[in-house]
Amino acid sequence: MSTKYIFVTGGVVSSLGKGVAAASVGAILEARGFSVTAMKLDPYVNVDPGTMSPYQHGEVFVTEDGAETDLDLGHYERFIDTVTTKNHNYTTGKIYQEVIRKERRGDYLGKTVQVIPHVTDEIKEAMRRVAGDHDVVIVEIGGTVGDIESLPFVEAIRQFRQELGRTNAANIHLTLVPYIAAADELKTKPTQHSVRELRAIGISADALLCRVDRPLPEEMKKKIAQFCNVEPRQVIAARDVKTIYEVPLRFCQEGLDDLLLELLNLPHYERDMSRWEALVNRVKNPRHKVRIGIIGKYVELPDSYKSLNEALIHGGIANDAEVELVYINAGDIEEHHLPRNLTEVDALLVPIGFGPRGTEGKITAMRFARENKVPMFGICLGLQCMVIEFARNVCGIEGATSSEFDEDAEDRVIYKLRDLLGVEAMGGTMRLGAYPCNLQEGTLAHRIYGTDKISERHRHRYEVNQKYLPLLREHGLMVAGLSPDGKFVEMVEVADHPWYLGCQFHPEYKSKPTKPHPLFVSYIRAALDHQERRRLAENAKGQEVAGALSPRIPEIEPANVS
Numbered sequence: 001m002s003t004k005y006i007f008v009t010g011g012v013v014s015s016l017g018k019g020v021a022a023a024s025v026g027a028i029l030e031a032r033g034f035s036v037t038a039m040k041l042d043p044y045v046n047v048d049p050g051t052m053s054p055y056q057h058g059e060v061f062v063t064e065d066g067a068e069t070d071l072d073l074g075h076y077e078r079f080i081d082t083v084t085t086k087n088h089n090y091t092t093g094k095i096y097q098e099v100i101r102k103e104r105r106g107d108y109l110g111k112t113v114q115v116i117p118h119v120t121d122e123i124k125e126a127m128r129r130v131a132g133d134h135d136v137v138i139v140e141i142g143g144t145v146g147d148i149e150s151l152p153f154v155e156a157i158r159q160f161r162q163e164l165g166r167t168n169a170a171n172i173h174l175t176l177v178p179y180i181a182a183a184d185e186l187k188t189k190p191t192q193h194s195v196r197e198l199r200a201i202g203i204s205a206d207a208l209l210c211r212v213d214r215p216l217p218e219e220m221k222k223k224i225a226q227f228c229n230v231e232p233r234q235v236i237a238a239r240d241v242k243t244i245y246e247v248p249l250r251f252c253q254e255g256l257d258d259l260l261l262e263l264l265n266l267p268h269y270e271r272d273m274s275r276w277e278a279l280v281n282r283v284k285n286p287r288h289k290v291r292i293g294i295i296g297k298y299v300e301l302p303d304s305y306k307s308l309n310e311a312l313i314h315g316g317i318a319n320d321a322e323v324e325l326v327y328i329n330a331g332d333i334e335e336h337h338l339p340r341n342l343t344e345v346d347a348l349l350v351p352i353g354f355g356p357r358g359t360e361g362k363i364t365a366m367r368f369a370r371e372n373k374v375p376m377f378g379i380c381l382g383l384q385c386m387v388i389e390f391a392r393n394v395c396g397i398e399g400a401t402s403s404e405f406d407e408d409a410e411d412r413v414i415y416k417l418r419d420l421l422g423v424e425a426m427g428g429t430m431r432l433g434a435y436p437c438n439l440q441e442g443t444l445a446h447r448i449y450g451t452d453k454i455s456e457r458h459r460h461r462y463e464v465n466q467k468y469l470p471l472l473r474e475h476g477l478m479v480a481g482l483s484p485d486g487k488f489v490e491m492v493e494v495a496d497h498p499w500y501l502g503c504q505f506h507p508e509y510k511s512k513p514t515k516p517h518p519l520f521v522s523y524i525r526a527a528l529d530h531q532e533r534r535r536l537a538e539n540a541k542g543q544e545v546a547g548a549l550s551p552r553i554p555e556i557e558p559a560n561v562s
């Protein structure tokens with residue numbers, strides 16, 4: 001069977017959730033027994049999002065092979081049984097870079113290089129490249145139909161469908177059906193205009209995913225179908241849901257999987273959504289609730305930490321707990337004044353970040369967590385802040401800092417990667433992708449993973465200065481993980497603390513709702529333990545017998561959600 005393609009476009013406005021929609025389409029096709037992968041085509045001119053501010057683009061998702069990509073690839077990996085690579089995300093900049101490279105090499109010798117056919121041919125080749133032995137490739141087009149930046153990509157998928165044949169490709173268009181409160185009704189006109197814009201450039205939608213915040217009546221589906229030249233069953237309600245992991249179930253209820261099998265002439269294997277049904281049931285009916293404080297500098301835009309947010313939810317699923325994320329601006333934390341929400345949460349976490357802004361607040365929060373036995377998880381910059389805090393307040397190195405914050409400091413316990421000395425280019429120059437790590441027996445990290453060797457994805461430009469390791473170890477900081485050659489400190493922890501762990505890598509990139517990452521499962525369990533200890537301590541206040549505290553709650557067994 002030749003590989004089938006599904007193209008996902010968006011209209012009316014951005015941020016409708018094309019990434020989740022594309023990933024959910026992949027999930028329902030996998031539930032029908034097909035092998036699926038997905039890719040993203042982004043219209044911006046940057047070669048990749050690696051140098052873009054999170055406020056501009058949200059999270060940068062890192063693949064196994066070290067590509068810095070769009071956050072939607074994270075959705076693909078969480079919903080679909082696929083591992084993305086550098087070939088799963090192409091931007092206008094990346095496409096043009098390849099076309100210009102070929103032109104300079106002489107591949108187009110004698111020809112005038114143009115958008116059509118040379119740029120569109122390069123886009124089509126990128127789509128072929130990811131097919132491999134997959135049954136279906138889902139191609140998401142970034143931006144909104146009508147944007148001038150996305151026209152070459154839209155033209156490329158128009159051409160590609162003609163080349164593949166009508167039963168080998170399908171077009172899904174995600175659009176908005178807004179509710180107008182003053183009129184107390186849903187309005188279909190934006191969808192009609194969006195479909196008309198799509199048809200004007202030669203593409204007819206085979207399925208319309210209509211984003212709504214309430215039920216979409218059958219009469220309205222018929223109206224949309226009539227004006228958009230489709231059948232009513234091709235109009236799919238994409239209603240707001242409590243959890244994004246419910247979207248595949250809703251699509252199945254709307255019959256989207258049956259429609260796609262018919263459009264692509266695929267065999268109608270039996271549907272098995274039991275895994276998703278069990279998952280959503282656990283998300284909606286937790287027995288516990290835990291509050292996690294995320295201390296960062298990009299907290300105004302939660303999408304800056306998209307994979308992290310989802311990984312924490314996954315950890316909650318495994319512990320039968322709802323996870324409430326409390327975002328704490330690191331800039332609001334002062335040494336002698338801690339925000340109330342920082343002291344009231346059940347655990348703290350310091351994630352990725354760049355630059356000095358907010359760093360002192362993160363270090364202050366680290367000290368609070370260490371001294372008060374509050375579970376603390378440091379990821380990437382979080383590990384580096386953990387080392388700086390320990391060096392200052394335990395080892396007595398008052399000026400301990402990172403060369404990222406002060407290049408001239410005397411005690412740079414964190415410094416630039418030795419491999420990057422003299423490298424000034426910013427794009428694609430960090431330590432990126434999957435690298436192995438050896439775990440130290442007897443450490444918390446080793447107990448969590450249950451193995452000696454692991455592999456995790458990285459994205460960092462600075463590392464622990466090992467000149468300071470003897471002093472740090474002498475005062476109780478344990479190096480729980482090292483690269484096989486001993487060159488990089490990968491994990492640290494504090495022995496006399498219930499859960500105080502830092503990792504240089506990004507475990508969140510490999511967590512799935514049906515297979516939560518073990519670090520997040522253990523971290524959420526530690527937060528629940530801390531919550532219970534605090535509750536018992538508060539109940540014991542005022543009692544005459546101060547030592548009459550109840551024992552710790554039993555460990556909560558991770559749920560089987562596979």
